Amino acid sequence: MKIVDARVIVTCPGRNLVTLKIETDEGIYGIGDATLNGRELAVVAYLEEHVAPALIGRDPSSIEDIWQFFYRGAYWRRGPVTMSAIGAVDMALWDIMGKAAGMPLYKLLGGKSRERVMVYGHATGHDIEGCLEEVQRHVDLGYRAVRVQCGIPGIASTYGVAKKAGERYEPADSSLPSENVWSTSKYLNHVPKLFQAVRERFGDDLHILHDVHHRLTPIEAARLGKEVEPYHLFWLEDCVPAENQSAFGLIRQHTTTPLAVGEVFNSIHDCRELIESQSIDYIRATLTHAGGITHVRRIAALAELYHVRTGFHGPTDLSPVCMGAALHFDTWVPNFGIQEHMPHSEEIEEVFPHAYRFEDGHFTPGEAPGHGVDIDEALAAKYPYKRASLPVNRLEDGTLWHW
Numbered sequence: 001m002k003i004v005d006a007r008v009i010v011t012c013p014g015r016n017l018v019t020l021k022i023e024t025d026e027g028i029y030g031i032g033d034a035t036l037n038g039r040e041l042a043v044v045a046y047l048e049e050h051v052a053p054a055l056i057g058r059d060p061s062s063i064e065d066i067w068q069f070f071y072r073g074a075y076w077r078r079g080p081v082t083m084s085a086i087g088a089v090d091m092a093l094w095d096i097m098g099k100a101a102g103m104p105l106y107k108l109l110g111g112k113s114r115e116r117v118m119v120y121g122h123a124t125g126h127d128i129e130g131c132l133e134e135v136q137r138h139v140d141l142g143y144r145a146v147r148v149q150c151g152i153p154g155i156a157s158t159y160g161v162a163k164k165a166g167e168r169y170e171p172a173d174s175s176l177p178s179e180n181v182w183s184t185s186k187y188l189n190h191v192p193k194l195f196q197a198v199r200e201r202f203g204d205d206l207h208i209l210h211d212v213h214h215r216l217t218p219i220e221a222a223r224l225g226k227e228v229e230p231y232h233l234f235w236l237e238d239c240v241p242a243e244n245q246s247a248f249g250l251i252r253q254h255t256t257t258p259l260a261v262g263e264v265f266n267s268i269h270d271c272r273e274l275i276e277s278q279s280i281d282y283i284r285a286t287l288t289h290a291g292g293i294t295h296v297r298r299i300a301a302l303a304e305l306y307h308v309r310t311g312f313h314g315p316t317d318l319s320p321v322c323m324g325a326a327l328h329f330d331t332w333v334p335n336f337g338i339q340e341h342m343p344h345s346e347e348i349e350e351v352f353p354h355a356y357r358f359e360d361g362h363f364t365p366g367e368a369p370g371h372g373v374d375i376d377e378a379l380a381a382k383y384p385y386k387r388a389s390l391p392v393n394r395l396e397d398g399t400l401w402h403w
């Protein structure tokens with residue numbers, strides 16, 4: 001089998017999504033997700049100029065060699081643009097090999113380690129009461145695990161809270177970055193009350209997750225982790241920016257609240273120190289941004305040695321193609337923890353027909369060969385690219401802060 005074509009499809013059915021389609025001389029094709037929120041066209045240019053032409057004529061079953069060719073061969077290793085491009089190629093090749101073998105991807109990876117994959121949904125509200133209503137809605141839908149985020153009194157807008165009740169949260173909300181204001185002290189004084197209210201209303205069994213979105217210093221994160229221990233969070237996510245990985249050691253000394261990190265990581269080298277020092281509990285690097293199945297498999301294997309489990313990133317800025325491939329990976333990977341799930345809009349679901357299904361707080365990947373997600377190219381063409389940027393954050397005195 002030979003690769004005869006590789007094309008990039010950009011579509012914006014409500015948000016920008018980038019898909020790589022690789023076709024073979026035997027009529028089998030595979031698709032991979034290459035979406036990097038707010039920087040989509042950088043990956044498109046990388047794929048079109050530097051990757052697609054070099055794929056033509058290669059044997060799609062040489063998945064490892066093709067991965068090494070684009071990783072080592074670029075000379076300029078790592079980084080989100082390079083690794084998203086490689087991730088899309090890798091996902092598409094695994095899809096082709098699954099279709100060629102007539103097997104769902106999870107079987108190629110080693111078969112089922114579990115019958116279904118637990119996911120967590122997002123409950124958000126302008127205040128605690130609004131968030132509790134959303135938690136109830138998720139519980140009614142069968143979710144066993146819910147991420148909770150609420151507005152902070154005195155801060156006009158905050159991460160994870162939809163503009164209007166019941167609306168989807170979409171951070172890339174304007175062509176150029178919108179500016180938000182952040183106050184760590186107001187946040188730290190308020191957010192423990194949210195977890196207390198969720199436990200009081202929903203009891204001990206519901207898994208509660210929370211995303212700090214990189215905003216604290218290590219000692220502030222240590223304070224938060226310690227203060228919320230009575231509410232037994234499933235995890236506290238991205239409590240500090242993770243460039244300085246030894247910072248997690250400091251947080252760890254002070255709290256038993258489980259820590260999750262890694263959605264902005266793109267290689268095993270970003271994860272290694274945190275995993276080996278046993279400073280984290282869940283690793284969130286996922287297939288699109290961290291070099292595809294071939295590379296994330298290595299991250300998961302390293303993590304397993306240190307009791308770290310997977311908790312893949314799964315926002316709507318990753319396309320259903322990533323979601324489908326991730327669900328196969330989650331079905332197989334021995335050290336699975338949980339999978340994030342933000343439902344895509346109806347328009348997106350129509351552009352990307354898929355075999356995965358939600359039932360009772362869990363997903364199954366389906367039995368279709370490959371990763372089971374397709375793209376309706378004619379429909380995709382009806383939604384042209386629209387520039388959208390992620391916001392920036394400033395402290396109340398105007399200092400630029402982490403968003």
Ligand SMILES: O=C(O)C(=O)C[C@H](O)[C@H](O)CO
Binds near residue numbers: 037211213317340390
């Ligand atoms: O889903 C999460 O946990 C996120 O933090 C979502 C990110 O803000 C989003 O992917 C940025 O593009």
Ligand SMILES: [Mg+2]
Binds near residue numbers: 237
């Ligand atoms: Mg996050």
